[in-house]
Amino acid sequence: MWSKIVKNRVSIRFWSSLVPDEPEGPCVLTDVPGPCSKKLKKDLGKMQYAGAVKVFGNYQKSIGNYLVDADDNVLLDMYAQISTLALGYNHPELLKVFQDEKNLKTMINRPALGVFPGEDQPKRVHSVVSQIAPCLPKINLMMCGACANEQTFKNVFIAYQRKKRGKKDFTDEEKHTAVINQPPGAPNLCILSFAGAFHGRTTGALATTHTKFIHKIDFPSLDWPVAHFPLYKYPLGEHERENAVEDKKSLAQVEDLIATYNKKDTPVAGVIVEPIQSEGGNNEASPKYFQELQKIVKKNNAYLVFDEVQTGGGGTGKFWCHEYFDLATPPDVVTFSKKFCLGGYFHSDELTPDKPFRVFNTWMGDPGKVIMLETIIRVMREQDLLDNVQEAGARLKCGLFELEEEFSEIMNSVRGPGTFLAFNIVKPELRDTVLQKLLQKGVLCGGCGDLGIRFRPALIFQKHHAEIVLDKLREVLNELNC
Incomplete structure (x- = not known):
């Protein structure tokens, strides 16, 4: 299932995940959106207005915290279909529901x-x-x-x-x-x-x-x-x-x-x-x-x-x-x-x-x-997911505070409970740049208000996912700080 997506990696390692077979991390093969998503948007636009479409998902391949798009880009989804996914993509227990x-x-x-x-x-x-x-x-x-x-x-x-x-x-x-x-x-x-x-x-x-x-x-x-x-x-x-x-x-x-x-x-x-x-x-x-x-x-x-x-x-x-x-x-x-x-x-x-x-x-x-x-x-x-949210959220928020202190001229106002977190970027246009740069690195987030970037991951988001998000965000902030 993942052979095409991970073929460019030196090694393949799977974390201890709440959803079996989650990939190790994001993997971006094209610009996001890529050529397939752009073509599909054009095709859809002939029939209905599609101006708000960001990418097209491949919901056969998407799994756990990862959205796979039409170009086989693997995105760590911190937005979770606008905060709707409780158990992430293709959770095995949900897949069983309509087999009955x-x-x-x-x-x-x-x-x-x-x-x-x-x-x-x-x-x-x-x-x-x-x-x-x-x-x-x-x-x-x-x-x-x-x-x-x-x-x-x-x-x-x-x-x-x-x-x-x-x-x-x-x-x-x-x-x-x-x-x-x-x-x-x-x-x-x-x-x-x-x-x-x-x-x-x-x-x-x-x-x-x-x-x-x-x-x-x-x-x-x-x-x-x-x-x-x-x-x-x-x-x-x-x-x-x-x-x-x-x-x-x-x-x-x-x-x-x-x-x-x-x-x-x-x-x-x-x-x-x-x-x-x-x-x-x-x-x-x-x-x-x-x-x-x-x-x-x-x-x-x-x-x-x-x-x-x-x-x-x-x-x-x-x-x-x-x-x-x-x-x-x-x-x-x-x-x-x-x-x-x-x-x-x-x-x-x-x-x-x-x-x-x-x-x-x-x-x-x-x-x-x-x-x-x-x-x-x-x-x-069964999986104590409220406790998981508290633990993963604490790690993510702690890391955001550290980045806020290090890059105070760019980001501020870290806030929120659990993984329901957000922070501000100092200017609206710079906020949009940060969102786009994160997307190109394989992390999908959402904006809120004029300055905010919000996280809305699934309840199965764990501490090792938080580390990935913090690493990618640090990369973006370093690029902007140059």
Whole structure:
């Protein structure tokens, strides 16, 4: 399998890996993207817009932490399909899943779960909820993270209006005006979000997304409030006073915006926040900040939604990132996707719709992906992957601190828990150069914000992979320092 890829090496040695037959390290045979990827991009571009395509993957050869592209370049994947791969490529346990005929039939028949779920669906869902639920009793499955956030807003609005309406049924006026998008049936409610947030690209979710203009320009949107999110200075221990000011500034603005929108007769029904802003720059906030935010939301009879689409599933070293915050009570909603293979959200009893079809679509998730998720959870437990993330992340972060000290004129602000790490490069154009140079050396990373480089490896990323990343990054920084 690997003979062509490793033919130029002096020796072939395999590390003790969590996935059998992982290669020793990256191996770049062409420019990245290479001629095959460029041709495929041109071919695809004749049928659909392909401007965002970086490389084409060979998913037959890709394995573990390594993405093999169409030109047989072996890339150590620190981005993991935008943080989606829990167990890396072609994990042997996942390859077994659909060799089972019952599982295969579950996948290919793909029932409309909201109306015709399979007889094993209660058992499957209970298996997931009982093992990973963040102290919330209910789950709703969807297809992706944007869908999960979009539908969550409906649950929030339903619960908010139900509190206001009490036990009364819908009035005839509400029924009529709802259909034509007018109050009182379509009430003036809003969701508060934060500058730098990314929550998806469907209409409601996009109204709470505030990163790149290209996601939003030309699209009509909603007049919903946007609060400042704390922007910390690093190292954290040297900037406690400034960062505390950032917390207070953000929390004060949240309170002011809730009051302002209440006066406009557009109450804030919910607040959505990422435990760590991902696309926006890997921006963190302190446990104390989130504790105070929860108090403000509760005081104003709104609901707190944690968007754990990217942070959930173990990359931070805990299954749920908000576990770091020591909240007084669980959040009202926790949304997920990415490493879970499908989308969805856990929520409190209070947010359960009281009538059918209020939160609904044809598939309501995918039972085949639930089977995959069961396997992922099992492997995480059997291989102690949360501990592995902590250990590998500690080595990677320590090495990044060392590079930050050595190359302080180029990089700074190392941050993040587990392997959910990032650092800044001093200028946007130089950041892009670093990303490209790393890619040419066989390390695939992602950008975030204007200056950030983020790491999102699979849970099977180990300390020896961290050494490879640090060596390649050092090479790039040395080249730039010349």
